[in-house]
Amino acid sequence: MSQWEQLLSLRKQGDKHKRLRHEQDETRLGFEVDYDRIVFSSAFRSLQDKTQVIPLSETDFVHTRLTHSLEVSVVGRSLGREVGKALIQKYPDLETHHGYKINDFGAIVAAASIAHDIGNPPFGHSGENALSDYFKHGKGKRFQPEINSQAYQDLCTFEGNANGFKLLTESKNGTIGGLRLSYATLAAFTKYPKASLPYKPTKNVEDKKYGFFQGEENFFHEVAEEVGLEPVKNAGAKRYHRHPLAFLVEAADDICYTIIDFEDGINLGLIPEELALEYLSKIISKRILPEKYAELKTTQNRIAYLRSLAIGELISEAVSIFMENEEVILAGEFHTDLLSQSKYKAQIKDIIEVSVQRIYKSQEVMDKEIAGYKILTSMLHDFTSAIENKLSGNETNFDDLVINNFLSHLDLEDMSTEKWLMEVTSYIAAMTDSEALRTYKKLNGNNL
Known part of the structure; x- marks a missing residue:
């Protein structure tokens, strides 16, 4: 079994037999079922009335956790498909022998992305x-x-990521395995594949938080073993290196909150519009059409145009960084988020600092x-x-x-x-x- 084939496991909790990709119904693919089950869950619906930036805001166009999660899933799907295209070119056996498609990668990342905030209070x-x-x-x-x-x-x-894993997997009301998502999606969802103890902080991005509570620890170990997550050596407890696609879920979230929170701040009048062009110009310089920008008459439309260009550029950047480091990521030796390796990291840092000062505070x-x-x-x-x-x-x-x-x-x-x-x-x-x-x-x- 190749490493990527194992990482793309379609197994769900309670399965007695291996699910093979080439036996999947193309009109109802397992990874797409994951997305559907999350969308129809009560935990996901509750995100429509949960704070993203402005708590209990009375402003209609400010993002909630729901709209943020939908946007992250859209970006995540694009990231996954672009990476999937590159991986299948690099490892053609994934398609020819096992039946995996480009869109499988997009479906996994989209499902994990749409659930990424589901456990937040x-x-x-x-x-x-x-x-x-x-x-x-x-x-x-x-x-x-x-x-x-x-x-x-x-x-x-108390960690929203761990609570999310609990909500997605807990058995209740006669439902074994919660939403019964594929193990590949659950592993990609878990950005911090370790328990809260032992508390051993490092500078590695996967150690920033933890990913499951004590009650779900045994099941997470089952997921990790199934998809082949590498245990961290000499960690003092079972903890793992990330599933590679978790880096794309993280990048989708980073792109959205960096750019879209900034957009919200401008639309709310907390950030002057002129800062948008100043801070985004270096990111979008190759994409912007000055004549089109000049035709836009409202702040909201101008900012929406700049935002779409910035997101497109950062998606391309994240895909390039992932593929340049794919073998290092597979080996569990990549320990930063993708965008921290970006040529735009200075601009991203500036945008976040402005958002912190003018929005979050x-x-x-x-x-x-x-x-x-x-x-x-x-x-x-x-x-x-x-x-x-x-x-x-x-x-x-x-x-x-x-x-x-x-x-x-x-x-x-x-x-x-x-x-x-x-x-x-x-x-x-x-x-x-x-x-x-x-x-x-x-x-x-x-x-x-």
Whole structure:
């Protein structure tokens, strides 16, 4: 079996027999089924009301997690197809002997890309911080003696990527294997193929965060073994080098948030329009048609034109970098994101710095992140206290109301402390911004 053939495994959880590419129905290809299942999931639908940049924004054209994820999947599909074309030229046996097509690579990257934010809590990254801080610094510290060190680390550094893997794969309501995605898609989705412990930070991009909670660790090892991810030597625990296509998922996300968040900032009036041409000019100099740009009469149309050119150029750049380093990537020896190797890295850095100062640290963003922080930590305390009191036989009427109204889906009698703590935290993380706000108001008697 060639390395790429193994990396492109069509196996799904529960399969008894190997799925062969040349036996696939071309009208219903397994990797395309992955995409469809994600789109029809409730977790994906919730992204329409989750913050991308501006929390709870009342501005119609600002991106939500849903529109961001759709855009990342479009860019990811293009990246995957371009890389697939180059790989099949380099390894023709993939097509002639095994039946893989150019579009298979695009389908895997598109599916992993559209799911890349599916585990993120409400209110952006402040949501992750709020859930983490409750256990690390807040009243949730009381649970540390009751649970093992890895479960506690998962809670103290709550990670949207790991929660995404949980949502995509957890068995519930009689559904074994969650969405039953192909192992190739799950591996490409996992940008950080390691657990939260042992905590051994390095400068390698795959070590920046972690990719699965303790509860999903055994299943991730199964996925990694199936697709042939190389274990990291002398790591002290089972951790792996990335699936090569995870670099393309990351690049798709990087391209979109760099360019499109910048576009949002200009459309919101947080960034002057003249900065757009200044910062994007070196990226798009070979593509821009000055006469076409001059015909565009509105800021929104001019910025949309520049954005489309910049995304196209960065896609070509990322594909070139991937193929130049393909053998190093396969060997697990490539440890940076693709765009950090780009000839445009200085321009990308400048754009991100402007976005940080003028968008992410704008007063509107900070005000609403503070509100989101308060909402999530308050909810988490009410929920964990209610369960804690119920299990110890000291519940109040309010605790019973909380459990019956919000947590009746949990079979608490059969759960360990670390299990129900993670289920409650993941349940809150799955809420939309509006749902979290409504729940907070209900808990505080403000909905009457």
